[in-house]
Amino acid sequence: MTVMDVTKDPATLTMVVTAEFDAPVERVWQLWADPRQLERWWGPPTYPATVVDHDLVPGGTVTYFMTGPEGDKHGGWWRVLAVDAPHSLEVQDGFSDDTGSPDPDMPSTIMRVVLSEEGGGTKMVMTSTFPSLEAMEQLTDMGMEEGLRAAMAQMDEVLAA
Amino acid sequence: MYNQMVVRHSTAERGDSDRIDRLFHTLADPTRRDIVRLVLHTEQSVSALAERYPMSFAAVQKHVAVMERAELVYKRRHGREQLVRGDIEALRTVNRLLDQYEAVWRSRIDQMDEVLAGSEMETEPGAVAPVAPQNRTTKEKPR
Numbered sequence: 001m002t003v004m005d006v007t008k009d010p011a012t013l014t015m016v017v018t019a020e021f022d023a024p025v026e027r028v029w030q031l032w033a034d035p036r037q038l039e040r041w042w043g044p045p046t047y048p049a050t051v052v053d054h055d056l057v058p059g060g061t062v063t064y065f066m067t068g069p070e071g072d073k074h075g076g077w078w079r080v081l082a083v084d085a086p087h088s089l090e091v092q093d094g095f096s097d098d099t100g101s102p103d104p105d106m107p108s109t110i111m112r113v114v115l116s117e118e119g120g121g122t123k124m125v126m127t128s129t130f131p132s133l134e135a136m137e138q139l140t141d142m143g144m145e146e147g148l149r150a151a152m153a154q155m156d157e158v159l160a161a
Numbered sequence: 162m163y164n165q166m167v168v169r170h171s172t173a174e175r176g177d178s179d180r181i182d183r184l185f186h187t188l189a190d191p192t193r194r195d196i197v198r199l200v201l202h203t204e205q206s207v208s209a210l211a212e213r214y215p216m217s218f219a220a221v222q223k224h225v226a227v228m229e230r231a232e233l234v235y236k237r238r239h240g241r242e243q244l245v246r247g248d249i250e251a252l253r254t255v256n257r258l259l260d261q262y263e264a265v266w267r268s269r270i271d272q273m274d275e276v277l278a279g280s281e282m283e284t285e286p287g288a289v290a291p292v293a294p295q296n297r298t299t300k301e302k303p304r
Contacts, residue, residue, distance in 0.1 A: 003270050008259035013185075015259055017266045023277045031273050041272035126266065136262070 004123075013130040021122045025115050028122040029086030032056075032113065039064065047074070052100075056083055062091070063100065075100050081110075089113045107135030187231035192216075193224050200234055201247035207236075210245065 005018040021028050031037050035051035043049035047066040054062050062078040075096030082090040094108030110129045115122055130136035188194055192214060199205055199213075207225060211218040225245055228234045234247050 002274055003267050006263050006266075008263065015262055015266075017263070017270070019270045019273075021274065021277055027277065028273075031276060037276055040276045041269055044268060045272070128262065128266075136259075 013132070013136055015128045017126045017128075019124045019126070020118060021124065023122055025117050025122045026086050028115055028124060032089055033085065035062075038062075042066075056080055056085075056089070058082055063096065065096070065100075077102055078111075087115055107131060109135070183231040184233065187228055187233055190224070193228055193233075196221075196224060196228065196245070197233055197247050199247075200245050201249060204244045204246040206239075206242040206244050208242065 002019045002021055003017065004020050005016075007016040007018075009015075031041060033056055035054035038054070039049040039051045042051075042064065043066040047068050049064045049066045051062065051064045056062065058080055060080040062080065063075065064077075065073045065075040067073055075098075076094065077096055078091035078093050080089075080091050082088070090110065090112045092108050093111045095103045095106040097103040108131070110131075112127045112129075114125045114127075116125075117123075188197070195214075196205075196210060199210070207222055208218065210225070211221040214221060225234065225236065225243075229236055232248060234245050237244050237246070
């Protein structure tokens with residue numbers, strides 16, 4: 001388990017996840033910077049992501065869709081706010097409508113990732129900030145079912161190993 | 162995101178949303194957070210609480226009133242004392258939301274680990290099946 005710490009602050013609607021990876025900073029950065037690697041971890045196992053645009057420069061856009069078990073597609077986007085490769089990335093993270101354009105009815109979060117060298121490996125600090133409690137509730141309501149399913153799928157993998 | 166695959170926020174949940182708004186607002190104050198921690202463990206009188214903080218009895222009473230409205234604490238009378246006790250269910254509601262988001266990220270980080278481990282494993286576990294017969298074939302011709 002590489003998740004070292006999770007800090008949740010209800011008052012500021014912020015969650016900070018700290019993880020450590022047994023790999024150099026440059027390598028961990030590739031998880032974000034290489035679209036083929038990003039799509040291997042962003043979506044849950046049953047909803048693999050396909051990255052369409054991946055322009056990781058300030059003002060750039062990343063777009064993707066995830067494909068569900070029934071072939072159902074769900075799109076999302078990042079608006080890149082700041083990049084300092086291979087150390088930090090800040091994006092606005094939102095959803096797309098059926099046409100692939102940003103969905104104005106859906107809330108977005110601000111996601112900031114900082115990578116630093118630590119003990120020969122990499123420490124990743126991910127901070128997620130919700131714009132409002134309602135937005136957070138909306139996002140987590142929707143995430144509950146799939147998050148649970150993904151967690152159980154991963155338990156199955158562990159048990160089968 | 163896990164999120165978009167399912168339900169839109171139903172209007173039926175609006176009442177609950179208002180309540181959660183009140184909870185968060187109430188917990189944004191450090192004194193109130195401290196009081197909640199205290200009264201979750203042990204029922205406290207308002208005057209006992211007032212002795213703990215550098216503020217007047219009236220100020221503490223005001224904090225307690227805000228917390229009562231948010232249904233974070235309950236108050237009851239005992240003789241001439243007002244006793245305050247915390248409602249664990251209310252705090253669970255607040256944390257539930259953040260817990261769900263945490264689960265999303267824990268799952269992502271597990272998958273990041275797999276990618277870093279260099280495993281070229283398929284996303285769908287079922288796709289791995291053909292490997293076994295191939296292995297057997299190689300074993301069968303060791304001559």
